Each structure stands twice: as structure tokens, then as C-alpha cells.
Amino acid sequence: MIDRVLDGRALTPDSFDWRFLGLIASILSLGVLSIYSVTSVQTVTGTPIYLKQMAWIAIGCVAFVAMLVVDYHKISRLAYILYALLLVLLVIVLVAGKTSRGAQRWIPIGPFVFQPSEFAKLVLVLTLATYYTRSPRQGWMQRVVLPGLIMLPGLLLILKQPDLGSGLSYLSIYFSMLLVVGMRSKAMGTLLLFAVMLFPFAWELVWGSLHDYQRERIMTFVDPAYDTGGKGYHGLQSRIAIGSGELLGKGLHGGTQSQLKFLPEGHTDFVFAVFAEEWGFLGVLVLLGLFAGLIWLSLEIALKAKDMLGALLAAGLIAMLAFCLVINIGMTAGLFPIVGIPLPLMSYGGSSTVATMAALGLLLNIKRRRLTLFY
Amino acid sequence: MSTRSGTQHDELRELQQRLILFKVSLLMVVGLLALRLWYLQISEGSYYQDLSENNRTRAVALEPVRGLIYDRQGVLLANNVPSFGLYVTLEDVKDRRALIESLVKMVGLDETTVRKKLSERGSRLLPRKVKDGLTLREAALIESHRLDLPGVTVRAESQRNYPHGLTAAHLLGYVGEVSSDQLEKSEYAELHLGSIIGQYGVERTYDRFLRGRAGQKTVEVDAMGHEKRTVEVGKPMAGDDLYLTIDARLQALAEQLLGEESGAIIAVETTTGDVLAMASRPVFDPNVLSRELTAKQWEKIVQDEGHPLTNRATQGQYPPGSTFKIIVAAAGLETGTVNTTTKVRCMGGFPFGGRVYRDWKAGGHGVMDVVDAIVDSCDVFFYTIGQRLGIDTIAEYADRFGLGHETGVELPSERSGIVPSTAWKTRARNEIWLPGETISAAIGQGYTTVTPMQMAMVMASVAGNGETFRPRVVRSIKERATGQVLDLPSVPRPKLALKPETYELLHESLEGVVTRGTAGRARSALVRIAGKTGTAQTAALKDDRRKGExxxxxxxxxxxxxxxxxxxxxxIAVAVLVENMGHGGSWAAPMAKQMIEAYVKSKPAGPATAAAAPSDELPAAVAMRGLHD
Incomplete structure (x- = not known):
């Protein structure tokens, strides 16, 4: 039984990619370090936040190994069931979720809160990859519309929370996979035409559904410096934190922006700003290098995947990670509006950490299997 | 199967080729991010570094402790006690309305006052005082709600305190926050909104010594505006201590003598110009005025009919009445209009210009020479010589005695009174001087007004045969920076050069006033007193001489x-003025006598030097200075 589940392979050290693991471990460590730095000044009752994050990482390791050892083809078989389960969870969130700052995103489980939208991205990748693998992929109906219809309920439920950040990542996964599967130019053209035509309606629909604070964030992106005490506050403080780090940074615990709480959400969405303030441009280059390396290795996995499912899965997972990475750093650096997307592997948050590590486990899984194809 | 597999294999290849696009865009995006971060951290790094410094540090003024004020014997008259002040830094206030609401609820502030304070001009970054004198309980309440009240801080600070309460209130003055208008004056240039300055009395005139120099502390604050740690401190320098010329015991006696009556008593040491006592009633409470007042409290004080804020000694202007006869007599003797043999028959009235100017004594005094006329305060004698002198000569001598001029005592807004003359009337009223007005002026009624301070100096001039010193209220200053005591020298005034015979005659007659004249109630077994009574007519009953109960x-x-x-x-020269008490001899003279007797009795005790100040006062002073160090 166990043998069947594990595909007859033992989990031996040489089956790991040590570079891949090393990169993940490095980024996680820098994340914990930044969380430790920013939260150690806060008076929090109970367990310090950095210890909690380490516990989440431990749970993430379990998820990582679980996603690694089970053949991804077998996981793929569960895709639709998982997707259905996800939709149920998203409905539960709306019905019985925990509300915080105007958004209802969390399901309380005992002392913890669980954020299904973080897992939605992973499940969507799995679902779309499974769909495309099984589908004949003929015509735009099968390539665009059907997967779009599969994706839509999840998207709407996430936007209803509302969770703009997760919604955008979710949507980006769909488009990325669409792109990877490839479309005839006609189909692509039609889609773009539709998109352009529908944009005013979609804008109205989307804008109208946004909460005040989301609209403010987007509006102040247009002119962020006009009121430091008010709406552009988060963005400006984040840029001050990053900019004041200069070349060498202010050192651990030296980040005045984060230590003195000018920077909000220092341990979650703005953890990159904390890191950049304390470690400077050199630290930032190292971190960007680590992330780029991780995604580069992931792309190698996708490029060398033995089959369609593996390649699609890998591409979707890469899209998911890369989107969060770029948008998060971009928003802290003032390139994008602040939409509330965590930095993978660094931001504090149980659901995000576990989901990201599961995704990385799945990526390594694809790599492992490609060597075993012709046993 | 194999076809399917082959197609799939081709498609997989195609798909994987498309992933090359991913690789390229990944490199581009990472490069773009790096470029943006280079721009923020390297290119604009120093700009953001400045913003971050401004964010985290804030300059806080460290208020200096005010100098102490002692009397001439070293009795502490003004010190500082610890107090809690409530401050608000606008920059850190997130919701002003909610803040005002909770402050009103927690410490019972007046809503309009707080709103006004918060909307006053001034830096948003500097904490502004909203209330002082918080109770310990209120301070603790605010501190415990610190996190809910961003921008609010409670500071221990020093509060001006006058341990003897109302004693010498007009002389000492009171302190208060510098106003926006005052800040624009150069003398207050180094101060800021919320600085405490002297607003009245010696506190005001010697403010530049008393207030000291503010220090500055650079503190690191968090996003809520709460101080986290001190980065840099420039220590404040406490103000210099003052040693006044007044003697607290004489001062207390003067105030006790006035009691509930309105008026002023001044005692001046003729050999130095030292003001030994300066009492004015009614009085304000400097301890109340030096604290935060509501608009209503302030209005009540300002609109009080008794004008408690007026220092009647230097700001009260009254007709001199018969005390003016000293000057008219001197003018007569000096000009030769009168000599020792000049006699005037007083029949109780002086007919002039179709009417009769009455003497205070209905039946008249009979034949009078100048000495008798002063002793008995004969009006007819002075009507006669006043008419002979003419108003301009009278005015000239009044001027030489210092009337119509400020005495120069270092107290704010001293008044100079009025010395009428023909030129004055043309200038001030654009009217011609009427001859009858000279008659009134000769006995100190009519337009002439003087302050009690001026009259004390007139007596000092007579007492010193013309040699006087500018009246002063501060003897020495103990410099905080050096610890040295700076004794201020007495400043001689220009000598009033009258003939020695004139002075001799004045001495003789003024002593006669006490020994055999109108001021019998001033006669003392202890000391020979010379003086002159006076009755200043109030305008309403100018011509009605029958005044009584x-x-x-x-x-x-x-x-x-x-x-x-x-x-x-x-x-010692003593001037007493009691409002609405009728004849001077009955009420004012005994007060002066008591002042003089008290002075003579205590005389052996020489003025204390600053170093000899009672040692028990010093620890308190040191403790207060330590508050901000």
C-alpha cells in the first residue's frame, strides 16, 4: 500500500536537489530574521511572532515533503475534488469567516486562522493543469472558455471577500497557463477584443465592488506623495524605509522605519521593506538573486518536465510564485498600487507559508519524476 | 497511442519552448526591480534617509526652571513646584475630534479652549500645552490610555508658585504662556509657543533674567509620537534668582493695614531708593493667574469693578489734594512769592471771579504764615499764593518734584499722572486755562493727578534735601551661570536744587503737621515723623465740602x-492712599505711623546678602532645577 502510494521509490538524499532546497532555506531564514527584527520590539502576549512563523515553516516542511513524495500524477487525480473542496471553503469563509479590517478572509480553527484564498492559487494550478492535460486542447472553447468557466467561481468568491491581491494572483495564474498552453492568434485576438470591449463594464463592476480602502489605495497610487499623514501613508513609509536603507542598510534592529512602527504591516506584506531598510541595496541584491535563482531552477524543472502535466503544473506554480514576488516587491517599492499580496517565503502568515512550501514541494516532485520516467 | 503520445510530445516541446519567454521576462522583471531599488536606495537614498530621520526624531524644548525671587532678607517669595502638563503634538494626532472628545471626558477640559489651543498657529511637530496642573490621578489616567491617544504626552514640569499667596502680588506679578503677539517682539525671539514668561510685575520686567535659557532634546519617537529614547540633549539653564528690595514683614504689615480697603501703601528707603513695601488692594491671586485660566475666569478678573489687576501704587492716578501744598509752598519760597514773614488772613473763604473758594475749616484759620498754613493745611493761604504764582510756575515746580513723569521704578506700565499748565490744557483739551482753575490746582484738586509712588518720591526728595535715588525693587541678581551675586547700584536722580532754607522750612512745617497739625494720629512715641495729610476729592462731589457718613x-x-x-x-518715606476713606489725617496717617514704627523697630537688621539666604530654601530650589536635568 505504502509502496504504491510512494511509487515504489524510497526517499533518498540524492533524490533532492540541494541547490533548490538551499535557496528555499536561505529565503525562509531571511524572512524569519526580518520578522524577528520587526516584531521583537512589539509587546505581544504569548509566543513571539518569529517563533510562530518557524512553527508554520515546520508545518510547511511537512506539506513540502507530502507534495514531494506522492507522485504528482496521483495528486492530479484529486484536482477536481480539491477544487470542489476549495469552493466549499471559500463559501464557508463568506458565511462564517472572521472579519478583519473590512475583509472576511479567514476561517478560525482553534487558536489559528486559515486563509483558503492562499491555497486557492495552488489548487487552481493543479486544476487547470489537470484540465489541460486531459482536454484535447482544440479550439478556443476548450482552451479559453472552459478553463475560464472552471476558474470563475473561485475568482468571484475571492473577490467577494474581498481579497483583491489573491484575486489578481488567481487571475494571473489563469492567464499565464493560457499563455503557456498556447493559443492560435485568432483565438488570442478574439479574447483581447472581448477584453477591450468588456473593459468599461468590467471596470465599473470591479471598481464598484471595491471597498473604500482599496479604492483609496489605487487612487493614491496615482499621486502618492500628496498626503503623508493620510492615504498615501503606507506607500510613502515603505519607500522611505527602502530608500533610507541605502547601500549597506541600517543593520538588524536598526531599521527606524520598521522598529518605530512608521512602516505598517512590517512583518507581513511589507516585510521586504523591513529587509531592504536593514540590509541595504547589497542585501536586496542578494535576496533578489536568491529569488531569481529559485525561479530559474523552477523554470529548468518546467523545461525538463517529462510530460504535459508536469510542464503545465510547473509553469502554473512558477507563475503563481513569480507574480506574488514581483507584485509584492513592486508595491513596496512604489511601482504598483498596494494590493495586499504577501512576499512568498518571507511574509509572516501560516496559510501563505504552507501553501508556498507545498507548491515548491510539488515543483521538486516534478523534477524527481522526470528521471524515473524510463525506468 | 503512439501517435497521441507523439503529438503530445511535440506539443510539450512547443510548450516548453514558450517557457523560454518566461525566462526572458523573469530576467527582465528582476532587472527592473533591481533598477527601481537602485534608484530608491542609491540614487535617492540620502533623500529618503533625511525623510526617515525627520520621521523618527523630533526636537523637544526643555523648559528652563525660572529663577527664584527672595525679599531683601532672603525670604522666598516665588519658587517652582512640580506639576503635570498635558501636551498635544498635532503631527501625531490622527483624529482631532475624537481626541478632543476623550480629553474632555478624561480630564474635564473645556472643549472650546482645547479646540482653540489646537488650532492656534505654530509648528505641528512641537508639542503644545493644552492644560497644566493636572492632578496625579489625571496624569496617570492619560498615561494609561497612551496608546489610544496618539500625539498626547504628559510631562512633569515646574509650575510657578508664590508661597505667600497674595503677598506683594502686584509687585511680583505673575507668569503665563507667551502670546502669539508677544512672540513677534524681539525680546521674546528665542521663545516658542508655550514658553512661560513673566506677564506682570517684577516677573515681567526682570523676565530676561528669571526665565533662563531653554535647552533642547532630540528624541526618537515612534509612529504614535511617543518618545522612545533620547538622542541628544542640550541642557536648559535655569533663570537667575532675584533679591528684591522689599521687606516681607513690612509688606505684610502694609497689606494688613489696608485690609479690605482699596488703596496703596508705599515705603521707600530714602538713602537708597529701595522700595521696602508696595501694597495695593484689591488684589489678585498670582497662583491662580499663573495657571491655566478659562476664558470665563479671566473675564471675571478683568471685569472686576475693583480692578484688582491695577497696581494702585504705580498705576493709580489720584488728585494729590493737600499733599500738593508742599510743592506750592516750595514754589512760593523759591520764587520769593512767599517768605517766612508772609501772612495771609484766612476767614474760611477766598472770593475769586465772582465766587467764593471755601476753606475746609468753615470758620477759617485766622492769620497764617506758611508754616502754619502747612501744619493746619489752610486752603485760603494756598489759594492766595497759588493765584500769585500762576499755574505755570506751579507746574514748573511740580515737574521738578517729579510729578508728570514716571518715577522709573522697574514695574510694567507705570503711569505718570498729570501736571496741568496753560500749555497742557491747550494741548490736551484745546481749551484756554481759566484763572479759577489755578485756585483749585493750588490745593491739589482739579486736573492734577499723581500716583502714590510719585508722592513717596516727593517726600523722599524733601527728606533728602533734594538728593534722591531712583526707586527700585530689585537689589541684587544671583547669576545662575556663574553663581555670583550681582549687586545693583542705587541710581541717583538729578538733584532737586532748592534753597536750604526752603528745605528747612518744609522739614519744620511737615513735622509740625504731625506734632500739632492735621496728622496728630501719626504722632509716634518711637520716632519723629514728618508728613502731610491730603484729601483727594472724587469728581462727583467736587464742590460739595460737607462730606460725612x-x-x-x-x-x-x-x-x-x-x-x-x-x-x-x-x-524712610511712606505714602498712603486709601480710597473713599475721607480725610487723610483720620485714616491714612495712622497707617503710615505703623509702617514707620515697624521699620524703625526692625532697623538694626541689615539687609541680607544673597549668600546669607536661609539654607532651607536652597534644597527646594535645587530639587526643582533637577526636574529637567
Whole structure:
């Protein structure tokens, strides 16, 4: 039984990619370090936040190994069931979720809160990859519309929370996979035409559904410096934190922006700003290098995947990670509006950490299997 | 199967080729991010570094501790006590309305006052005081709600305190926050909104010594505006201590003598110009005025009919009444209009210009020479010589005695009174001087007004045979920076050069006033006193000479008694004015006598030097200075 589940392979050290693991471990460590730095000044009752994050990482390791050892083809078989389960969870969130700052995103489980939208991205990748693998992929109906219809309920439920950040990542996964599967130019053209035509309606629909604070964030992106005490506050403080780090940074615990709480959400969405303030441009280059390396290795996995499912899965997972990475750093650096997307592997948050590590486990899984194809 | 597999394999290849696009865009995006971060951290790094410094640090003024004020014997008259002040830094206030609401609820602030304070001009980054004198309980309440009240801080600070309460209130003055208008004056240039300065009395005139120099502390604050740690401190320098010329015991006696009556008592040491006592009633409470007042409290004080904020000694202007006869007599003797043999028959009236100017004594005094006329305060004698002198000569001598001029005592807004003359009337009223007005002026009624301070100096001039010193209220200053005591020298005034015979005659007659004249109630067994009574007519009853108990009190005349002692070797001049007390001899003279007797009795004790200040006062001073160090 166990043998069947594990595909007859033992989990031996040489089956790991040590570079891949090393990169993940490095980024996680820098994340914990930044969380430790920013939260150690806060008076929090109970367990310090950095210890909690380490516990989440431990749970993430379990998820990582679980996603690694089970053949991804077998996981793929569960895709639709998982997707259905996800939709149920998203409905539960709306019905019985925990509300915080105007958004209802969390399901309380005992002392913890669980954020299904973080897992939605992973499940969507799995679902779309499974769909495309099984589908004949003929015509735009099968390539665009059907997967779009599969994706839509999840998207709407996430936007209803509302969770703009997760919604955008979710949507980006769909488009990325669409792109990877490839479309005839006609189909692509039609889609773009539709998109352009529908944009005013979609804008109205989307804008109208946004909460005040989301609209403010987007509006102040247009002119962020006009009121430091008010709406552009988060963005400006984040840029001050990053900019004041200069070349060498202010050192651990030296980040005045984060230590003195000018920077909000220092341990979650703005953890990159904390890191950049304390470690400077050199630290930032190292971190960007680590992330780029991780995604580069992931792309190698996708490029060398033995089959369609593996390649699609890998591409979707890469899209998911890369989107969060770029948008998060971009928003802290003032390139994008602040939409509330965590930095993978660094931001504090149980659901995000576990989901990201599961995704990385799945990526390594694809790599492992490609060597075993012709046993 | 194999076809399917082959197609799939081709498609997989195609798909994987497309992933090359991913690789390229990944490199581009990472490069773009790096470029953006280079721009923020390297290119604009120093700009953001500045913003971050401004964010985290804030300059906080460290208020200096005000100098202490002692009397001439080293009795502490003004010190500082610890107090809690409530401050608000606008920059850190997130919701002003909610803040005002909770402050009103927690410490019972007046809503309009707080709103006004918060909307005043001034830096958003500097904490502004909203209330002082918080109780310990209120301070603790605020501190415990710190996190809910961003921008609010409670500071321990020093509060001006006058341990003797109302004693010498007008002389000491009071302190208060510098106003926006005051800040624009150069003398207050180094201060900021919320600085405490002297607003009245010595506190005001010697403010530049008393206030010290503010220090500055650079503190690191968090996003809520709460201080986290101190980065840099420039220590404040406490103000210099003052040693006044007044003697607290004489001062207390003067105030006790006035009691509930309105008026002023001044005692000046003729050999130095030292003001030994300066009492004015009614009085304000400097301890109340030095704290935060509501608009209502302030209004009540300002609109009080008794004008408690007026220092009647230097700001009260009254007709001199018969005390002015000293000057008219001197003018007569000096000009030769009168000599010792000049006689005037007083029949109780002086007919002039179709009417009769009455003497205060209905039947008249009979034949009078100048000495008798002063002793008995004969009006007819002075009507006669006043008419002979003419108003301009009278005015000239009044001017030489210092009337119409400020005495120069270092107290704010001293008044100079009025010395009428033909030129004055043309200038001030654009009217011609009427001859009848000279008659009134000769006995100190009419337009002439003087302050009690001026009359004390007139007596000092007579006592010193023309040699006087500018009246002063501060003897020495103990410099904080060096610890040295700076004794201020007495400043001689220009000598009033009258003939020695004139002075001799004045001495003789003024002593006669006490020994055999109108001021019998000033006669003392202890000391020979010379003086002159006066009755200053209030405008309402100018021509009605029959004043007694049936006249409503506020319409009664003011009582004057001006004096010096000992007659043989004068050391002290005392001026007493009691409003609405009728004749000077009955009420004012005994007060002056008590002042002089108290002075003579305590005389052996020389003025204390600053170093000899009672040692028990010093630890308190040191403790207060330690508050901000």
C-alpha cells in the first residue's frame, strides 16, 4: 500500500536537489530574521511572532515533503475534488469567516486562522493543469472558455471577500497557463477584443465592488506623495524605509522605519521593506538573486518536465510564485498600487507559508519524476 | 497511442519552448526591480534617509526652571513646584475630534479652549500645552490610555508658585504662556509657543533674567509620537534668582493695614531708593493667574469693578489734594512769592471771579504764615499764593518734584499722572486755562493727578534735601551661570536744587503737621515723623465740602498721608492712599505711623546678602532645577 502510494521509490538524499532546497532555506531564514527584527520590539502576549512563523515553516516542511513524495500524477487525480473542496471553503469563509479590517478572509480553527484564498492559487494550478492535460486542447472553447468557466467561481468568491491581491494572483495564474498552453492568434485576438470591449463594464463592476480602502489605495497610487499623514501613508513609509536603507542598510534592529512602527504591516506584506531598510541595496541584491535563482531552477524543472502535466503544473506554480514576488516587491517599492499580496517565503502568515512550501514541494516532485520516467 | 503520445510530445516541446519567454521576462522583471531599488536606495537614498530621520526624531524644548525671587532678607517669595502638563503634538494626532472628545471626558477640559489651543498657529511637530496642573490621578489616567491617544504626552514640569499667596502680588506679578503677539517682539525671539514668561510685575520686567535659557532634546519617537529614547540633549539653564528690595514683614504689615480697603501703601528707603513695601488692594491671586485660566475666569478678573489687576501704587492716578501744598509752598519760597514773614488772613473763604473758594475749616484759620498754613493745611493761604504764582510756575515746580513723569521704578506700565499748565490744557483739551482753575490746582484738586509712588518720591526728595535715588525693587541678581551675586547700584536722580532754607522750612512745617497739625494720629512715641495729610476729592462731589457718613462710600474722598521719618535724619518715606476713606489725617496717617514704627523697630537688621539666604530654601530650589536635568 505504502509502496504504491510512494511509487515504489524510497526517499533518498540524492533524490533532492540541494541547490533548490538551499535557496528555499536561505529565503525562509531571511524572512524569519526580518520578522524577528520587526516584531521583537512589539509587546505581544504569548509566543513571539518569529517563533510562530518557524512553527508554520515546520508545518510547511511537512506539506513540502507530502507534495514531494506522492507522485504528482496521483495528486492530479484529486484536482477536481480539491477544487470542489476549495469552493466549499471559500463559501464557508463568506458565511462564517472572521472579519478583519473590512475583509472576511479567514476561517478560525482553534487558536489559528486559515486563509483558503492562499491555497486557492495552488489548487487552481493543479486544476487547470489537470484540465489541460486531459482536454484535447482544440479550439478556443476548450482552451479559453472552459478553463475560464472552471476558474470563475473561485475568482468571484475571492473577490467577494474581498481579497483583491489573491484575486489578481488567481487571475494571473489563469492567464499565464493560457499563455503557456498556447493559443492560435485568432483565438488570442478574439479574447483581447472581448477584453477591450468588456473593459468599461468590467471596470465599473470591479471598481464598484471595491471597498473604500482599496479604492483609496489605487487612487493614491496615482499621486502618492500628496498626503503623508493620510492615504498615501503606507506607500510613502515603505519607500522611505527602502530608500533610507541605502547601500549597506541600517543593520538588524536598526531599521527606524520598521522598529518605530512608521512602516505598517512590517512583518507581513511589507516585510521586504523591513529587509531592504536593514540590509541595504547589497542585501536586496542578494535576496533578489536568491529569488531569481529559485525561479530559474523552477523554470529548468518546467523545461525538463517529462510530460504535459508536469510542464503545465510547473509553469502554473512558477507563475503563481513569480507574480506574488514581483507584485509584492513592486508595491513596496512604489511601482504598483498596494494590493495586499504577501512576499512568498518571507511574509509572516501560516496559510501563505504552507501553501508556498507545498507548491515548491510539488515543483521538486516534478523534477524527481522526470528521471524515473524510463525506468 | 503512439501517435497521441507523439503529438503530445511535440506539443510539450512547443510548450516548453514558450517557457523560454518566461525566462526572458523573469530576467527582465528582476532587472527592473533591481533598477527601481537602485534608484530608491542609491540614487535617492540620502533623500529618503533625511525623510526617515525627520520621521523618527523630533526636537523637544526643555523648559528652563525660572529663577527664584527672595525679599531683601532672603525670604522666598516665588519658587517652582512640580506639576503635570498635558501636551498635544498635532503631527501625531490622527483624529482631532475624537481626541478632543476623550480629553474632555478624561480630564474635564473645556472643549472650546482645547479646540482653540489646537488650532492656534505654530509648528505641528512641537508639542503644545493644552492644560497644566493636572492632578496625579489625571496624569496617570492619560498615561494609561497612551496608546489610544496618539500625539498626547504628559510631562512633569515646574509650575510657578508664590508661597505667600497674595503677598506683594502686584509687585511680583505673575507668569503665563507667551502670546502669539508677544512672540513677534524681539525680546521674546528665542521663545516658542508655550514658553512661560513673566506677564506682570517684577516677573515681567526682570523676565530676561528669571526665565533662563531653554535647552533642547532630540528624541526618537515612534509612529504614535511617543518618545522612545533620547538622542541628544542640550541642557536648559535655569533663570537667575532675584533679591528684591522689599521687606516681607513690612509688606505684610502694609497689606494688613489696608485690609479690605482699596488703596496703596508705599515705603521707600530714602538713602537708597529701595522700595521696602508696595501694597495695593484689591488684589489678585498670582497662583491662580499663573495657571491655566478659562476664558470665563479671566473675564471675571478683568471685569472686576475693583480692578484688582491695577497696581494702585504705580498705576493709580489720584488728585494729590493737600499733599500738593508742599510743592506750592516750595514754589512760593523759591520764587520769593512767599517768605517766612508772609501772612495771609484766612476767614474760611477766598472770593475769586465772582465766587467764593471755601476753606475746609468753615470758620477759617485766622492769620497764617506758611508754616502754619502747612501744619493746619489752610486752603485760603494756598489759594492766595497759588493765584500769585500762576499755574505755570506751579507746574514748573511740580515737574521738578517729579510729578508728570514716571518715577522709573522697574514695574510694567507705570503711569505718570498729570501736571496741568496753560500749555497742557491747550494741548490736551484745546481749551484756554481759566484763572479759577489755578485756585483749585493750588490745593491739589482739579486736573492734577499723581500716583502714590510719585508722592513717596516727593517726600523722599524733601527728606533728602533734594538728593534722591531712583526707586527700585530689585537689589541684587544671583547669576545662575556663574553663581555670583550681582549687586545693583542705587541710581541717583538729578538733584532737586532748592534753597536750604526752603528745605528747612518744609522739614519744620511737615513735622509740625504731625506734632500739632492735621496728622496728630501719626504722632509716634518711637520716632519723629514728618508728613502731610491730603484729601483727594472724587469728581462727583467736587464742590460739595460737607462730606460725612451720609455720603455713599464710593463717592467719598480718598485719604492721603505722605510722610518721612525719622524727621531728624530721614531714612524712610511712606505714602498712603486709601480710597473713599475721607480725610487723610483720620485714616491714612495712622497707617503710615505703623509702617514707620515697624521699620524703625526692625532697623538694626541689615539687609541680607544673597549668600546669607536661609539654607532651607536652597534644597527646594535645587530639587526643582533637577526636574529637567
Amino acid at each position: 451720609d455720603v455713599p462710600k464710593k463717592l467719598r474722598d480718598h485719604a492721603w498721608f505722605v510722610s518721612y521719618a525719622p524727621a531728624e535724619e530721614p531714612q
